[in-house]
Amino acid sequence: MSHFYFALTNPEVEQLLKKELSVSHPNFKLSYSRPGFLTFKAESASAFSPWMARISGHCFGKKTIVELEALPKAWLWKRDDSFTPPESLSRLSDNSLFKIGEKVTLIMMVGENEYWLGEYILKKTHFQTPGEVSSIEKKEVPSRAYYKIAEAYEAFDLPMDFEEKVLELGSAPGGASLFLLDQELKVFGVDPADMDRSILAKRNFKHIKKPFENLNAENFQEDIDWIVSDVNLPPSVVIKEVERFLTFLEPRGLVLTLKINQDRYLRMLKPIVESFKKKGFTQVELKYLPSHRQEIALIALR
Ligand SMILES: C[S@@+](CC[C@H](N)C(=O)[O-])C[C@H]1O[C@@H](n2cnc3c(N)ncnc32)[C@H](O)[C@@H]1O
Known part of the structure; x- marks a missing residue:
């Protein structure tokens, strides 16, 4: 049976992430990917927590909006801020709370009409934000x-x-x-x-x-x-x-x-x-x- 995994990272380190996995998970094959969103296929299950990813976990493939609307709770991450998800999914995400140690159900909006589903365990050092985006307010500062x-x-x-x-x-x-x-x-x-x-x-x-x-x-x-x-x-x-x-x-x-x-x-x-x-x-x-x-x-x- 094949197992699928996802990783969300910043486009600047995608090549490094692939290099990292070629050593740490040589049995992983790159599957579908878009900038900032990568999926991998493996023939056997293994722990997956690469360093060069903001977040990673199991991937359950592409889903329809109707399938996603039926989820009891889920966070919604958008690959691009300009994407406009349906109101129902935004509301689902806003109303979903996950505790440390709990499995987060993550809807990944990869394109305007393209949704993937994943799951990862929420650690103490994770941000409480869908897709592990920064929760720090932007302001004028001397440097990044x-x-x-x-x-x-x-x-x-x-x-x-x-x-x-x-x-x-x-x-x-x-x-x-x-x-x-x-x-x-x-x-x-x-x-x-x-x-x-x-x-x-x-x-x-x-x-x-x-x-x-x-x-x-x-x-x-x-x-x-x-x-x-x-x-x-x-x-x-x-x-x-x-x-x-x-x-x-x-x-x-x-x-x-x-x-x-x-x-x-x-x-x-x-x-x-x-x-x-x-x-x-x-x-x-x-x-x-x-x-x-x-x-x-x-x-x-x-
Ligand atoms: C990425 S910048 C640091 C950004 C800085 N932490 C900030 O908050 O704005 C890297 C800095 O390392 C400094 N640097 C490089 N070699 C150094 C050395 N041997 N001793 C002290 N600073 C050094 C550079 O002058 C440069 O300002």
Whole structure:
């Protein structure tokens, strides 16, 4: 018997997702796909939770509106915001609540008149939105990194407390700093590049305008509670530097954006997760966030 699976991801990482699956699920064959929506066929059932997907699960194929209207509850995701589903399906989605641990029935509106049905288990780190789209309100911010950290904060319910100190590696121009400062944290932003003026003006922000390689234990008079990083360097370089900081700092958590712009970087992810677990972080997770492109978030909490 054939089994079908779906994955929703951002178009920038579809090739990477396929590469990932060619290694992790070599028996999966790409079936029907449209930008952002991919289905796979396998001859045997297996757990399916690829890193480079916002969400993934079992796929039950194409359905008619009449079949979908008969569902007791379901969320509706649209592949394109401009699609206009029938009122009945929008209402069904608006009235459907799913609890953590429950199976979400997901209607995927793939075209103007094309609906697919899927199912996945709602995890604590999932957003309560159909298709795992961002629930962060759009506003004027110095960079996209604002949304990346905001989404990680929400998905992992990051326990960041008032005036805790964050060491931010690669902080310019300041999207992530803005979000962290808005949460009333103190931010030490390390970046040789210029910060946005609005960030420099904030009382709780200090710019260390140099490469992070130049910092060592003597530069830190205060304890650091969090290390946040979003640097355009290979994951191996970022991890090596974070590990160096961990020899003299003891943050309670790490929020690292790892750039996965080459498929060979995918192979590094599992060993990275394992190595942070060995360093005393009890929760270490990877999550492809809605605002990600060729990158993934690594969250490590003590
Ligand atoms: C994607 S941007 C960071 C975005 C930023 N987190 C924000 O919120 O706006 C990557 C940054 O990494 C910085 N970077 C690259 N190499 C670095 C290094 N060795 N030390 C510190 N920053 C570095 C770059 O200057 C660049 O500003």
